Amino acid sequence: MRKYRHVLSLSLCILILVSLFSSLASANTFTAFEDWAADYDTYKNDSRQIALSPGSDESEMGFAWLSSPLDLNPAFKYSSDKNLKNAKRAEVATSLTPIGQLSNKVNLKGLKKGSVYYYSYTIEGVWSEAYSFKTGAGDNFKALLVADSQIGRSGDERDDEVLCRDSFGWNNTLEVALGSFPDTDFILSAGDQVESAYSNDQYNLFFAPATLRSIPVAAALGNHDFYFPLYKYRFNNPNEFEGELIESPAGSGFWFTRGQALFIVIDSNIPFPLRQEKLIEDAVKANPNALWRIVMMHHSIYGAYGGEARTDNLWRFYAPIFDRTEIDLVLSGHDHAHCRTLPIKGGKVVDYGQGTVYLSANSSSGSKFGREPAETPWYAAGCTQPKAACFSLLGFEEGKITINSYRADSMERIDEELVLEKTAPSPELKQLTPFERFLESIFTFLMVMKASIKV
Numbered sequence: 001m002r003k004y005r006h007v008l009s010l011s012l013c014i015l016i017l018v019s020l021f022s023s024l025a026s027a028n029t030f031t032a033f034e035d036w037a038a039d040y041d042t043y044k045n046d047s048r049q050i051a052l053s054p055g056s057d058e059s060e061m062g063f064a065w066l067s068s069p070l071d072l073n074p075a076f077k078y079s080s081d082k083n084l085k086n087a088k089r090a091e092v093a094t095s096l097t098p099i100g101q102l103s104n105k106v107n108l109k110g111l112k113k114g115s116v117y118y119y120s121y122t123i124e125g126v127w128s129e130a131y132s133f134k135t136g137a138g139d140n141f142k143a144l145l146v147a148d149s150q151i152g153r154s155g156d157e158r159d160d161e162v163l164c165r166d167s168f169g170w171n172n173t174l175e176v177a178l179g180s181f182p183d184t185d186f187i188l189s190a191g192d193q194v195e196s197a198y199s200n201d202q203y204n205l206f207f208a209p210a211t212l213r214s215i216p217v218a219a220a221l222g223n224h225d226f227y228f229p230l231y232k233y234r235f236n237n238p239n240e241f242e243g244e245l246i247e248s249p250a251g252s253g254f255w256f257t258r259g260q261a262l263f264i265v266i267d268s269n270i271p272f273p274l275r276q277e278k279l280i281e282d283a284v285k286a287n288p289n290a291l292w293r294i295v296m297m298h299h300s301i302y303g304a305y306g307g308e309a310r311t312d313n314l315w316r317f318y319a320p321i322f323d324r325t326e327i328d329l330v331l332s333g334h335d336h337a338h339c340r341t342l343p344i345k346g347g348k349v350v351d352y353g354q355g356t357v358y359l360s361a362n363s364s365s366g367s368k369f370g371r372e373p374a375e376t377p378w379y380a381a382g383c384t385q386p387k388a389a390c391f392s393l394l395g396f397e398e399g400k401i402t403i404n405s406y407r408a409d410s411m412e413r414i415d416e417e418l419v420l421e422k423t424a425p426s427p428e429l430k431q432l433t434p435f436e437r438f439l440e441s442i443f444t445f446l447m448v449m450k451a452s453i454k455v
């Protein structure tokens, strides 16, 4: 009997040691800088890495990749079988980019909710390995908020050391965030993905992280992305707003839904926000039952460095629009500093549920950090500059969004947890008549002129 007990204790000890070692091993699977640097040239020169974009809802997924102009027959297949048995072919739409490469796009529709799919695409006629992605399951999902990965910002962007360091930082943040929250459904990137909108190398490095073969990215146009059209060839956004009036060279906004949430991604670069207002209205009208109205835009109007104190005056344009359209949450970047506000409506702090919460994310790669906020703005709930690459995780459950923000080097929280709760969708929007819209434009124009003269 004693012998039996000894054998049992020894087995238990071995089991504990094995599980301890395996958990340590799995916690330590991040790519080391030396390994990233060893493959850097491949990452920088490879435009063929495929990118996923969220579809209009859980039943769709978008894909985009570049190929040589001699690659005449790009193909894509997918299946629910990991060996791609009985794979279906999807139609590939091809267009010529300004850099001479082809942009190939695929839109999958009719996917089953909460399912894993496998896919492969051709690179110069050869099928890639099979990658997987999962579709959203419903009301419960997680989204990762990042901003200003801005590959090439930490120094001279022509310097390979700079690009290598920034892209390593970006990859590391994704590995830490997605390693900590492996059930994340998609990534929200609040703009400035690259330092220079015309640099295909920088886009190659943005898309280099292996995790991006399986997780879609919804990206806003930053002031470093909007002025050259590469963005629109490298992302395949759903429900793109076919521009009225002025449109950025890289495209315009789009929207999609997940569970109870409507995400509206607007372009805050063209200082003529009324067309962005139209996009918000159209998106809300198309999704009247969405419980949450969430906007993502690059510029933070209530960020770490003061709303009204800002000289760009963007808050004058956008705050009244968000008030009128009853946006629950606005996600931004641009300041390269973390800032979460109390709910704001009509230029005042109001109770939760009565106004818009603004959340600006710090740099996700560490390529540039804004200065320490000099004083706390009147609307601040948590504004900080931790001088470390950061990300926020948005957890969605029925009637609830839980937001936590972390520094990627230590997984320490940089802000308190915020829980937003809501039981019913906001009331239907009152559509403005063309005359009311005209009056609004004049009023906005005069208000901005007045502010500009004062500044």
Ligand SMILES: [Fe+2]
Binding pocket: 192, 222, 223, 224, 298, 333, 334, 335
């Ligand atoms: Fe920016």
Ligand SMILES: [Fe+2]
Binding pocket: 148, 150, 192, 222, 334, 335, 336
């Ligand atoms: Fe930036």
